[in-house]
Amino acid sequence: MKILRRIPLAGIDGEAVLGEARRRIGRVVEQPARRAFLQRSLTLGGLSLLTGCSISDNAGVEAALSRISRLNDKVQGLIFDPNQLAETYPESMITRPFPFNAYYGEDEVRVVAEEGFRLEVSGLVSGKRAWTLDELRAMPQHEQVTRHICVEGWSAIGKWGGVRFADFLQRVGADTTAKYVGFKCADDYYTSIDMATALHPQTQLTLRYDGHPLPPKYGFPMKLRMPTKLGYKNPKHVMAIFVTNTHPGGYWEDQGYNWFGGS
Ligand SMILES: Nc1nc2c(c(=O)[nH]1)N[C@H]1C(S)=C(S)[C@@H](COP(=O)(O)O)O[C@H]1N2
Ligand SMILES: [Mo]
Numbered sequence: 001m002k003i004l005r006r007i008p009l010a011g012i013d014g015e016a017v018l019g020e021a022r023r024r025i026g027r028v029v030e031q032p033a034r035r036a037f038l039q040r041s042l043t044l045g046g047l048s049l050l051t052g053c054s055i056s057d058n059a060g061v062e063a064a065l066s067r068i069s070r071l072n073d074k075v076q077g078l079i080f081d082p083n084q085l086a087e088t089y090p091e092s093m094i095t096r097p098f099p100f101n102a103y104y105g106e107d108e109v110r111v112v113a114e115e116g117f118r119l120e121v122s123g124l125v126s127g128k129r130a131w132t133l134d135e136l137r138a139m140p141q142h143e144q145v146t147r148h149i150c151v152e153g154w155s156a157i158g159k160w161g162g163v164r165f166a167d168f169l170q171r172v173g174a175d176t177t178a179k180y181v182g183f184k185c186a187d188d189y190y191t192s193i194d195m196a197t198a199l200h201p202q203t204q205l206t207l208r209y210d211g212h213p214l215p216p217k218y219g220f221p222m223k224l225r226m227p228t229k230l231g232y233k234n235p236k237h238v239m240a241i242f243v244t245n246t247h248p249g250g251y252w253e254d255q256g257y258n259w260f261g262g263s
Helices: 014-030 034-041 044-051 058-079 133-137 165-171
Strands: 119-123 142-150 154-164 180-185 190-194 204-209 223-225 238-244
Touching (some): 044 058, 142 204, 154 223, 165 204
Parallel strands (some): 119 238
Antiparallel strands (some): 180 238, 204 223
């Protein structure tokens, strides 16, 4: 995340909070050893002051961490620049083969049948209905060669094609003043994003990988691709999309990963 300017947060010194969040917490919160890390590198008093939570027991540490993660969401939301594009790359830099990742192994990849597939769209949209793949393929298509960054410690460059998500949201009559867009996947994965990112020009409802229909391992029938967000925010096998003002959470996010998940 790029921090270029002072962010005014009500009642809080933005720079101090940012420095604190970046240096000490940032992505480290997502690491399995996060509790050990916090206990090693933050003074107890410092963390308690920052979060208003006691960290004398595990419940307190968890409360402090989730406070920081929510503050981190707020800061990332404030500094997200809807016009700043993520870096793009020449095709010669595409990582081959592109890595597979999911909360299960590649032998358990979900295979969704194309026949009869309908994308369900619900919530704060005027056009609540199911969409066929052919309807999505008939919309203007775009391609991007961008970097995917996974918090497990790898990144890779890939080429994804599909519909600009902003175009799709407009087409379904989404209330773009709503706060969140949520995704439900065929493998029980789920996640959600902020509306500003949903409308970002590089956020793509992806139907193709490297010039071919998206194969099952990369998320057939479709995924949401966002080069401005970490890997776990990019849902594969998307079956349903909903627009809402109620925070929907996510599979990893509900287990402590930062919700905003900017990259
Ligand atoms: N449906 C679904 N989407 C998912 C996941 C998953 O387990 N299920 N894992 C996420 C994570 S952590 C990563 S890094 C990427 C991996 O995408 P890839 O297999 O195309 O590399 O998918 C993300 N989206
Ligand atoms: Mo990931």
